[in-house]
Amino acid sequence: NAGVMQNPRHLVRRRGQEARLRCSPMKGHSHVYWYRQLPEEGLKFMVYLQKENIIDESGMPKERFSAEFPKEGPSILRIQQVVRGDSAAYFCASSPDRTGDTEAFFGQGTRLTVV
């Protein structure tokens, strides 16, 4: 059973371009969480999705950021018109359900660099 797969591992974008980060959850997992890790900071929650639904997007910036988790295929975190401040590591986690005692499994992350 493969773990949570994120791609690409590294992504370089010029200011103003779009960044698309992909996350394939573990087999059987229908809940996906996205986090952002800035240098010298902890993990900040961004968005929580279940298949075809956004459950909690309280951590998402109001502009330029969007996320989806379609019925088929990976979850996508999309950042439009990237700026230097978007440079960070973006981690995806998945779990089989939303109950509080369920472990969330993390991917290796996508390191976005905006130049």
Added chain:
Amino acid sequence: AQSVTQLDSQVPVFEEAPVELRCNYSSSVSVYLFWYVQYPNQGLQLLLKYLSGSTLVESINGFEAEFNKSQTSFHLRKPSVHISDTAEYFCAVRAGQGGKLIFGQGTELSVKP
């Protein structure tokens, strides 16, 4: 809403010394508590978790954490650290009804020979 505070951003220790990484949380509802470890350029791996029952939980590599409800703490300890324990450690809380994990700022453990 829940929040987590890790009181030490960096903890340098010598090999074979004991270590304690501190974590305090706040929540108005019942919570589950987790410690994750992140090695350089890697994702997070679960180290241990407190769900219910015994307040002392242990990991397979010698770490332990004690849930203290009155002090709202979940400190991580190891009696004798190894060089390979060098990593960043994150404390996290999740509300009893589920949903997102809330993380602390992380503690960088640096074990020196």
